Amino acid sequence: MSRTEAALARVVSVFGTARPHHAYLFSNRRANRMKVLVHDGIGVWLAARRPNCGKFVWPRNVGTIASLTQSQFDALVLGLPWQRLGDGGVITVV
Secondary structure, eight states: OOHHHHHHHHHHHHHSSOOTTEEEEEEOTTSSOEEEEEEOSSOEEEEEEOOSSSOOOOOSSTTOOOOOOHHHHHHHHHTSOGGGBOGGGOBOOO
């Protein structure tokens, strides 16, 4: 089974199906690697990302399901503090 098929199987086991025009994010335990499974309406594809230093910021409750806006997703993939995005996709320091 390929990595794409394994990720898709995980999505199907949790959500029942992979919905078109949705992305599903996976992280390793150290949060220094991320995989994104995307259903683009035609098929699925898998991408991986690793920051040069540091790690990705994930929700505190492991195993939670979170919905992100496009701005939050963009910030997360770049390694920015996505949970601090304010109105208009601007990162604000709290």
